[in-house]
Amino acid sequence: MSTTKPLILITNDDGITAPGIRALVTAMKAIGDVVVVAPDKPQSGMGHAITINSTLRLYEVKQDGLTEHACSGTPVDCVKIAIDKILPRKPDLLVSGINHGANSSINVIYSGTMSAAVEGAIEGIPSIGFSLCNYSIEADFTAAAHFAGIIAKNVLDHGMPDGVCLNVNIPDVPLDIIKGVKVCRQAKSMWHEEFDERKDPYGRKYYWLTGKFVNLDSGDDTDQWALENNYVSVVPTQFDLTAHTAIKDMKKWEM
Amino acid sequence: MSTTKPLILITNDDGITAPGIRALVTAMKAIGDVVVVAPDKPQSGMGHAITINSTLRLYEVKQDGLTEHACSGTPVDCVKIAIDKILPRKPDLLVSGINHGANSSINVIYSGTMSAAVEGAIEGIPSIGFSLCNYSIEADFTAAAHFAGIIAKNVLDHGMPDGVCLNVNIPDVPLDIIKGVKVCRQAKSMWHEEFDERKDPYGRKYYWLTGKFVNLDSGDDTDQWALENNYVSVVPTQFDLTAHTAIKDMKKWEM
Numbered sequence: 001m002s003t004t005k006p007l008i009l010i011t012n013d014d015g016i017t018a019p020g021i022r023a024l025v026t027a028m029k030a031i032g033d034v035v036v037v038a039p040d041k042p043q044s045g046m047g048h049a050i051t052i053n054s055t056l057r058l059y060e061v062k063q064d065g066l067t068e069h070a071c072s073g074t075p076v077d078c079v080k081i082a083i084d085k086i087l088p089r090k091p092d093l094l095v096s097g098i099n100h101g102a103n104s105s106i107n108v109i110y111s112g113t114m115s116a117a118v119e120g121a122i123e124g125i126p127s128i129g130f131s132l133c134n135y136s137i138e139a140d141f142t143a144a145a146h147f148a149g150i151i152a153k154n155v156l157d158h159g160m161p162d163g164v165c166l167n168v169n170i171p172d173v174p175l176d177i178i179k180g181v182k183v184c185r186q187a188k189s190m191w192h193e194e195f196d197e198r199k200d201p202y203g204r205k206y207y208w209l210t211g212k213f214v215n216l217d218s219g220d221d222t223d224q225w226a227l228e229n230n231y232v233s234v235v236p237t238q239f240d241l242t243a244h245t246a247i248k249d250m251k252k253w254e255m
Numbered sequence: 256m257s258t259t260k261p262l263i264l265i266t267n268d269d270g271i272t273a274p275g276i277r278a279l280v281t282a283m284k285a286i287g288d289v290v291v292v293a294p295d296k297p298q299s300g301m302g303h304a305i306t307i308n309s310t311l312r313l314y315e316v317k318q319d320g321l322t323e324h325a326c327s328g329t330p331v332d333c334v335k336i337a338i339d340k341i342l343p344r345k346p347d348l349l350v351s352g353i354n355h356g357a358n359s360s361i362n363v364i365y366s367g368t369m370s371a372a373v374e375g376a377i378e379g380i381p382s383i384g385f386s387l388c389n390y391s392i393e394a395d396f397t398a399a400a401h402f403a404g405i406i407a408k409n410v411l412d413h414g415m416p417d418g419v420c421l422n423v424n425i426p427d428v429p430l431d432i433i434k435g436v437k438v439c440r441q442a443k444s445m446w447h448e449e450f451d452e453r454k455d456p457y458g459r460k461y462y463w464l465t466g467k468f469v470n471l472d473s474g475d476d477t478d479q480w481a482l483e484n485n486y487v488s489v490v491p492t493q494f495d496l497t498a499h500t501a502i503k504d505m506k507k508w509e510m
Contacts, residue, residue, distance in 0.1 A: 047331075048302030048364050056450075056462040073464075076302075076365075080448040080464065106377060108496055109303050110331075118496075122361060122445050147510075154508045163443070164498040181510035185497040188418070190377050193335040195311075207311040209328075209335065234510070236501035241363055241373075242440040243419040246491035253409045255402075255436035255489070 006032035006092035006156055009082055009125070013043045013075045013099065013112030016061055016068060020098035023141035024130065025064055027149045028095060031156070035091070036068035037082035039075060039112075044101075046074045046112040048119070056081060075116035083123060093156055094120035097130035098144045100137065104169045104223040104233055105187035105215065114167055118239050121165035126155050128165060133227060134172040143175040147232050151181070167235040171227050182231040187222035189215045261287035261347035261411055264337055264380070268298045268330045268354065268367030271316055271323060275353035278396035279385065280319055282404045283350060286411070290346070291323035292337035294330060294367075299356075301329045301367040303374070311336060330371035338378060348411055349375035352385035353399045355392065359424045359478040359488055360442035360470065369422055373494050376420035381410045383420060388482060389427040398430040402487050406436070422490040426482045437486040442477035444470045 008028045012021040016038040028034045040059060050073075057072040058081065069086055071078045075096065083090070096116040103111040113129045120127030128151060132144040147170055155166065167186075171178060191211035200206055215224050223233035263283045267276040271293040283289045295314065305328075312327040313336065324341055326333045330351065338345070351371040358366040368384045375382030383406060387399040402425055410421065422441075426433060446466035455461055470479050478488035 042308060045305045045307040046302075047304045047370065049304040049329075050300045050302070050365055051464055052300040053297060055453075056464065058460070058462070074304075077464065080466075081450055081462065084448045084450045085452070085462070106494070109373070109377070109494055110305055115302065118364070122364070150510055154510055158505075158508060161498065161501045161504070164501050167496075183502050183505045183508075185499065185502065186495055188495070193339045195336055195339045197340070198310075205313070207313070207336065207340070209306055209311065209332065211335075232510075234505070235496075236498035236505060237496045238498040238501075239361070239364055239496070240441055240443070241422075241490075241492045241494070241496070243416065243491040243493040244440065246416045246419050246493075247438050247440065249416070250413075250438045250489070250491060253413055253438075255405055255409055255487075 008032040008034045009087060009091040009094045010034055010036045011038045011075055011078045011096050011116045013046060015039050015042045016070045018100060019137065020100050020141060023145040024095060024098050024148055027145040030149060031152055035087055036066060037071060037078045037086055039078060040070035040072050043074050043112045045110050047110050048076055048115040049074045051077050075112040076119045079116050079119040091125055093152060094125045094127040095152060098141055098148060099131035100139060101131065101135040102133040102169050103129060103131040103167060104227055105189040108167050108186060108237060117165040121163060122239055126160040128152060128155060129167050131169045132172060133169060143178055144170040146175055163240055164236045164238050167237045169223060169227055169233045171230050173230055177230055178232060179230050181234055182226040183234045184221050184223050184226050186235050187215055187217040187224035189217060263287040263289045264342060264346040264349045265289055265291045266293045266330055266333045266351050266371045268301060270294050270297045271325045273355060274392060275355050275396060278400040279350060279353050279403055282400040285404060286407055290342055291321060292326060292333045292341055294333060295325035295327055298329050298367045300365050302365050303331055303370040304329045306332050330367040331374045334371050334374040346380055348407060349380045349382040350407060353396055353403060354386035355394060356390040357388040357424050358384060358386040358422060359482055360444040363422050363441060363492060372420040376418060377494055381415040383407065383410060384422055386424045387427060388424060398433055399425040401430055418495055419491045419493050422492045424478060424482055424488045426485050428485055432485055433487060434485050436489055437481040438489045439476050439478050439481050441490050442470060442479035443472040
């Protein structure tokens, strides 16, 4: 590998063959030397899960002129095993995605794509998760890949604050309709769950998790607002979950 | 059920038969009407994973004089299905644990126990995750159950700030050695991963995820400090991951 180009670790949660990661690999090859370590199957909704009760496998996959690495574990497992077993040195950048589907607002919590980026931040690597607001396997990643390049270059130039990574979402509209990039906060929102109850051929109940997304936030400084108004949303995202403002009040409790 | 007692949802990540959740059930029965919905098998390290690519099952389990509910999914699935399919109304309190092993500092991110509590907070339920700093199945939960009762009563009395739950860890020492309860912040820390590489009987490599915990924080206001000094640690924990202080600086980037 060249010693002058940045070393970029690429992962995702949709699996190593997903169109989203292929678009990201192409975009990152224009910027640096890439190493791909991604799940061997879809791992959506895995959050920050790690594999501790079973074992992991690694397989080499040759595609796009690269020897890539498929891992049997979660997105966070991929980051950890890449650092310990695959990368020649700590990478200059970690990018995750491009996810098929939005990871804005509360979805950051459930997202394997973003958990990989958060794990990168924990490890001290400048890290970005990219998601396109379109779940389809046929989605057009042109605009998303364009902004992935711009934002990745900015992170390489500026670095990232300690303990912070970026949650980038791209609206599902053509490049010329996108108005620009907005740095914003995570919108307050939730999923109102609606389990779909069915019966198997033996008469026993089973359930599919489904839900309705509820935006509880009317602010115009949120990622939801940005996306609804055709901006790319960039939320600086941290793994210090302490609610610092609550500490003072709670010190009055009698415990 | 009585209408005057608080309704308490209990879950965990070690599974519905783990000694830790049994101790928590006993402690909560003294305070309110309990409903138990917990994983049917160990789900440690599942973080905020949800089950979207497969189906869920629910089974009734009769133990400790209760009809409880075992779920085939993750801790977060348990909270979601309890709300939609099992509970008669929104509960007054959600408690998760008592986990076999610490969930202090960065472990909050990987913890199924804490993700169940965070999911409760997202749903607007006052929620607490409890963890004992001892991984053993034989651990003594006496002190942990004692403090679970005290802290649960405090949360029922005071309520919780919007968007916040509690991460409570109990040191593994007898009750009379514990010096009290400290409200603190999440210590900056990480796991330095060390994959244990082995070969299967067919000569193919596989890996176990292991690691060394590294405390990067010398503050005396952290959960790690509290636990090392025989205090129960209580960290108010939020699901707004926005790094608010980073927003201003990033607005200067050229994107």
